[in-house]
Amino acid sequence: MGRYVLRRLLQLVPVFIGTTFLMYWLVWSLPGDPFAGKCGERPCPDSYITAMRDKFNLDDPLLVQYGKYMVGLLQGDFGVNYKDQSVGTLIGNAYPNTIKLALMALAIEAVIGLVAGVLTGLRGRSYLDNLVLVSTLFLISIPVFVTGFVLQIALGFQLGWIKPVVSSGAPWEQLIVPGFVLGSLSMAYVTRLTRTSIAENKRADYVRTAVAKGQPQRRVVAVHMLRNSAIPVITFLGTDVGALMGGAIVTEGIFDIKGIGNLVYRAIGAQEAVTVTGIVTLLVLVYLLANLIVDLLYAVLDPRIRYD
Amino acid sequence: MTDPTAAASGAAVAESAADFVTAAEQVETKPGKPRSLASDAWHDLRRRPLFLISSALILLILVMAAFPGLFTSVDPTHAELSRSREGPSSQAWFGYDNQGADIYARVIYGARASVVVGVLATLLTVLLGGTLGIVAGYAGGWVDGLLSRIADIFFGLPFVLGAIVILTTFRASGSTNVVKIVALVVLSMSVLSWPVAMRIMRSAAISAKQQDYVRAARALGASARRVIVRHLLPNTLAPVLVYATIALGAFIGVEATLSFLGIGLRPPVVSWGVMIADSRDYIRIAPHLLLFPAGFLTATVLAFVMLGDAVREALDPKLR
Numbered sequence: 001m002g003r004y005v006l007r008r009l010l011q012l013v014p015v016f017i018g019t020t021f022l023m024y025w026l027v028w029s030l031p032g033d034p035f036a037g038k039c040g041e042r043p044c045p046d047s048y049i050t051a052m053r054d055k056f057n058l059d060d061p062l063l064v065q066y067g068k069y070m071v072g073l074l075q076g077d078f079g080v081n082y083k084d085q086s087v088g089t090l091i092g093n094a095y096p097n098t099i100k101l102a103l104m105a106l107a108i109e110a111v112i113g114l115v116a117g118v119l120t121g122l123r124g125r126s127y128l129d130n131l132v133l134v135s136t137l138f139l140i141s142i143p144v145f146v147t148g149f150v151l152q153i154a155l156g157f158q159l160g161w162i163k164p165v166v167s168s169g170a171p172w173e174q175l176i177v178p179g180f181v182l183g184s185l186s187m188a189y190v191t192r193l194t195r196t197s198i199a200e201n202k203r204a205d206y207v208r209t210a211v212a213k214g215q216p217q218r219r220v221v222a223v224h225m226l227r228n229s230a231i232p233v234i235t236f237l238g239t240d241v242g243a244l245m246g247g248a249i250v251t252e253g254i255f256d257i258k259g260i261g262n263l264v265y266r267a268i269g270a271q272e273a274v275t276v277t278g279i280v281t282l283l284v285l286v287y288l289l290a291n292l293i294v295d296l297l298y299a300v301l302d303p304r305i306r307y308d
Numbered sequence: 309m310t311d312p313t314a315a316a317s318g319a320a321v322a323e324s325a326a327d328f329v330t331a332a333e334q335v336e337t338k339p340g341k342p343r344s345l346a347s348d349a350w351h352d353l354r355r356r357p358l359f360l361i362s363s364a365l366i367l368l369i370l371v372m373a374a375f376p377g378l379f380t381s382v383d384p385t386h387a388e389l390s391r392s393r394e395g396p397s398s399q400a401w402f403g404y405d406n407q408g409a410d411i412y413a414r415v416i417y418g419a420r421a422s423v424v425v426g427v428l429a430t431l432l433t434v435l436l437g438g439t440l441g442i443v444a445g446y447a448g449g450w451v452d453g454l455l456s457r458i459a460d461i462f463f464g465l466p467f468v469l470g471a472i473v474i475l476t477t478f479r480a481s482g483s484t485n486v487v488k489i490v491a492l493v494v495l496s497m498s499v500l501s502w503p504v505a506m507r508i509m510r511s512a513a514i515s516a517k518q519q520d521y522v523r524a525a526r527a528l529g530a531s532a533r534r535v536i537v538r539h540l541l542p543n544t545l546a547p548v549l550v551y552a553t554i555a556l557g558a559f560i561g562v563e564a565t566l567s568f569l570g571i572g573l574r575p576p577v578v579s580w581g582v583m584i585a586d587s588r589d590y591i592r593i594a595p596h597l598l599l600f601p602a603g604f605l606t607a608t609v610l611a612f613v614m615l616g617d618a619v620r621e622a623l624d625p626k627l628r
Contacts, residue, residue: 015461018461019462140610141613280469
């Protein structure tokens, strides 16, 4: 196991460098002069431009720029943007909101998805089963921004049950509806995954044994079936955490949550390349690590899988 | 997020890719009537309501995209500000948008751009990912290692974020060239999703390579090219086809999401995504601006997802 983890970590390095370099190159080649309009109504003085180009190493070849940036990043220095705000602080302020939203979405999709999946998987073909299948199909097909807007209008503006936009501290109770919107697609996948998994395991030998031993139905389902059926579901949820932590540009935009997605979207619009590269690097790292953890989790949950 | 994850949700297909390849061996042949996997699947499909409904819907959408004139005689770009945001009426079934253009006509004409983007992005993704995947799977060794690492790099980019950065970087500002606008959106979507198609194709190719007929062909001296084209390709197509059907729907949704963010298609192109983006600021006072294009969009995505489901169930013997 230890050697497997080490090998995977080593494999991550080139992927990490490749992905972040690709993004670095794209972001710094955003069209337009990055310093236009930074000095009010008049063009910037040459001394300012020279100082700025020097500060961001813009006169070095791209590879050197990237290298210098990465060296700074490894020492925990995200750099400062054009307004002299520390990018690290910006990320530090925004990330807790994104993590809260992601946890909320995860909790909602896991609970509803698992319950719906277990119920339909046990019943087999029935009215409830068809109802759940059709609703998962719908959830998969509706774009997130449509769900978001419809819920915002219906619950927020017309019924007045929720606040249409989340206030700055992003308190938990205001994140329920945004979390539902964000998690709705994955909820559909969790439901379908659990359903197939349960339906497959229903016929397994160990379930028949448990029933034959005279175990009550509840124990058979909760202890024997659920544990084995949960493996693919948990790995799916793990991958989803990696994606959710990346911030939800659309959901955060609709409900005006001051999270990482909002921050990066604004930064792209304002051509703040430093902020964008900082966030992207962080997100890529989180995503890659989440995938690695999911692979390891697989081996922990399913003793039949051994990494040697 | 609909979009990215659904396009990336090939995961489900990827895991069962090996089953598709060996599916032919498990087909139950009814006495006296041996059938190939394809014809067996077709026989099975024809009787599924899910398949019939979804293909009818898709056919309708395709006709709409090809001959919008059949459904409406109103010019979708003709706008009169005096009737701005009027609700549905007998003159205009779906009402008028902010500029006073007929929403029904715009929805009908919008099908073309949405479908074209979806089809082109899927084709490009499958061709690129499929070719690299089959080469990686067949060659193995360092070729496989190299191609897989390159795919990992693109796979590591967050989809929406990557698309935003690519589109903002390469977008020719103010260009009204329809072909250019569409091509850029198609390219950026394909660049970010080909690794999924490649992984599916690669795992199918690896399990097909170990089959006896491939070994026999190689023992008889068939060239790599012949083995890939004549033996691997027909047997690895099924999982990629299933992925392509689902991805097609997802890409149409992605186009709408990107247009909604203001970086996808844009006028003069008429598409559902553009209409939804235009409605963004008026949703509270005129929800019909959003609901009609969103409804068509959802129905289209739904049709493709259902078709993909039906085809997968028909091709995968484990689910029968």
